[in-house]
Amino acid sequence: MTVRGQIVRFALVGGVNTGTYYGLYLALLTFLPYVAAHVVAFLLSMVGSFFLTSYFTYRTRPTWRKFLLFPLTNAANFVVTTCGVYVLVDVLRLERTYAPLVAAAAAIPVTFVVSRLVMLGPDRAAESAPETERNPVG
Template identity: 25%
Template sequence: MKVETGHPMWLTKLLNKEFLKFIVSGAVNTVVTYLLYLLLYLFMNYSFSYTISYVIGIFLSYYLNTIFVFKEKLKLKKFIKFPVVYLIQYLINMALMFVLVEQLHVSPVVVPILIIVCTIPITFLISKIIIKGK
């Protein structure tokens, strides 16, 4: 990858085509799962609503990342590995959610958005490793 003059290498790599497509697919996934979370939150508490929407988001994320972002074929072996990323992320997210909602009294309606923004870079890197094998 050619580094543009005046831009640090890390910035050029960050803004590559795959990462930008990852942001777009992540935005689609976020909107879908957030709307699902809000719908479920009407009927159940925030942790159950978040868990259900999170699991559905894993399936959607694998599909979008594999087909749209990294242009790979869907494979059962990679799909089975993919949720490991999100299991770790889920545990971190639930801990953050508990602290933000219960300790800092941030609205449960806003917390999922704050958490997603914090986890984007690590999710991109781990997703790329699993899907592309690099």
């Protein structure tokens, strides 16, 4: 399993997860307030994303430990995008309507690394990395 293949599958799962979230959100809006619809859609799509990430992206067996750690990938994404939006808008003066898109793109590599660590563990994540990624100094 190559890192490049994992990145492609990670991006595909992200697209499916976004579509799933949005479809659920729209469906739930018919009978829930928008904040409740957002929270329920977010949680349900995160569960689906966990299983897709486990089986499809990293081809690993899902466990309760991984399931409980999986929200860390979303937390990492949230921190990077939130800080990114602030820096882009308040420091670099980028238009606030575009800043979240740039910040989200910047968060993808961080989210991928956290996702690999959660799903494969530190030892397996390092094993499957190319030699230059495992030993960048030597």
